[in-house]
Amino acid sequence: xxxxxxSPTHLIKTRGQQxxxxxxxxxxHDTVSWYQQALGQGPxxxxxxxxxxxxxxxxxxxxxxGHQFPNYSSELNVNALLLGDSAxxxxxxxxxxxxxxxxxxGTRLTVV
Amino acid sequence: QKxxxxxxGPLSVPEGAIASLNCTYSDRGSQSFFWYRxxxxxxxxxxxxxxxxxxxxxxxxxxQLNKASQYVSLLIRDSQPSDSATYLCAxxxxxxxxLAFGKGNQVxxxx
Numbered sequence: 001x002x003x004x005x006x007s008p009t010h011l012i013k014t015r016g017q018q019x020x021x022x023x024x025x026x027x028x029h030d031t032v033s034w035y036q037q038a039l040g041q042g043p044x045x046x047x048x049x050x051x052x053x054x055x056x057x058x059x060x061x062x063x064x065x066g067h068q069f070p071n072y073s074s075e076l077n078v079n080a081l082l083l084g085d086s087a088x089x090x091x092x093x094x095x096x097x098x099x100x101x102x103x104x105x106g107t108r109l110t111v112v
Numbered sequence: 113q114k115x116x117x118x119x120x121g122p123l124s125v126p127e128g129a130i131a132s133l134n135c136t137y138s139d140r141g142s143q144s145f146f147w148y149r150x151x152x153x154x155x156x157x158x159x160x161x162x163x164x165x166x167x168x169x170x171x172x173x174x175x176q177l178n179k180a181s182q183y184v185s186l187l188i189r190d191s192q193p194s195d196s197a198t199y200l201c202a203x204x205x206x207x208x209x210x211l212a213f214g215k216g217n218q219v220x221x222x223x
Contacts, residue, residue: 042213103155
C-alpha cells in the first residue's frame with residue numbers, strides 16, 4: 001500500500017520563477033492538504049483540496065495556487081518566487097472528515 | 113493568539129528519563145489532538161492521537177488532554193537516543209477540516 005508520494009524531493013529556483021510541486025495521496029484517501037514548513041517552525045497550512053476544489057485556504061498570497069485531479073493527486077504552484085518561499089513543502093493526505101493525516105516526504109524548495 | 117502554542121525551548125534529557133512536552137490551544141471547540149514526531153530533514157510522523165479528557169498510553173508514550181484548560185501534553189518514558197527529534201502538537205480546528213500545528217519542541221536524549 002503506497003503512502004503519500006511527493007516530487008521532486010529537492011528543487012532550486014531563481015527568484016521570480018515559477019514552480020510546480022506534485023503529490024499523490026495514500027491509496028483510499030480523497031483529500032490533500034499542503035503545508036509550508038520554514039526552518040525551525042511548525043507546518044503552516046496553505047490550502048486543502050477535496051473533490052477537485054479548494055475547500056480551505058490559509059494565510060498565503062494568491063501566488064500560491066493548486067489543483068486536484070480526478071485521481072485525487074494534487075499540484076501546488078507558486079508564481080513569482082521570493083527568497084522567503086524557501087521551505088519544506090509537505091503534502092498530507094486524508095479521508096474527508098477524518099484527521100488521520102499521512103504526510104509525504106516533502107519537497108525542499110530553495111529560492112536563490 | 114496563536115491557534116497552537118508550544119513555548120518550551122529545546123529539551124535535553126538523559127537516556128532512560130522522562131521527557132515532558134506541553135501544548136496549549138486557543139479553539140475551545142477543538143475535539144481532536146495529535147502528536148507528531150519529526151526527525152531532522154524528514155516529514156512528520158503521527159505517534160499519538162487523543163480525543164477525550166484524561167490519559168492515553170501507547171508503549172512508552174502517554175498523551176494527556178485537559179479540554180477545560182485547553183492543554184495537551186506528551187510524556188516519553190524511558191527516553192532513548194532514537195527519541196531525539198522535534199515533536200509537533202497538532203489540533204483539529206472545530207468546524208474546519210484541517211490541522212493546525214505548533215512550532216514544535218526539540219528533544220535531545222543524551223546517552
